[in-house]
Amino acid sequence: MKSLLSILVLNLGLGLSLNSFATGLATCDSGPEADWQSQETLKQQLTAKGWQVRRIKVDGGCYEAYALDEKGNRVEAYFDPKTLEFIPTEKKEGE
Secondary structure, three states, rough: OOHHHHHHHHHHHHHHHHHHOOOOOOOOOOOOOOHHOHHHHHHHHHOOOOOOEEEEEOOEEEEEEEEEOOOOEEEEEOOOOOOEEEOOOOOOOOO
């Protein structure tokens, strides 16, 4: 019984730590989501620049947008959810 409890506690701890780990290239100190602008507002802003937005999701406290830019290039870009400012990233080696 003790080992079963230990396994459950370990799995819970791993699950919580993995959920808080950002998978992308950027991290934003964006505060509570109540202060964020909507993903739809970001989509409208990008569309006005000529982008074709495929998807926007939250990653690392940032909005991560998958789109085609005005030249038709595939883009994975990060934006601060409060200000919708572009967050520059460095590509990982090999990308």
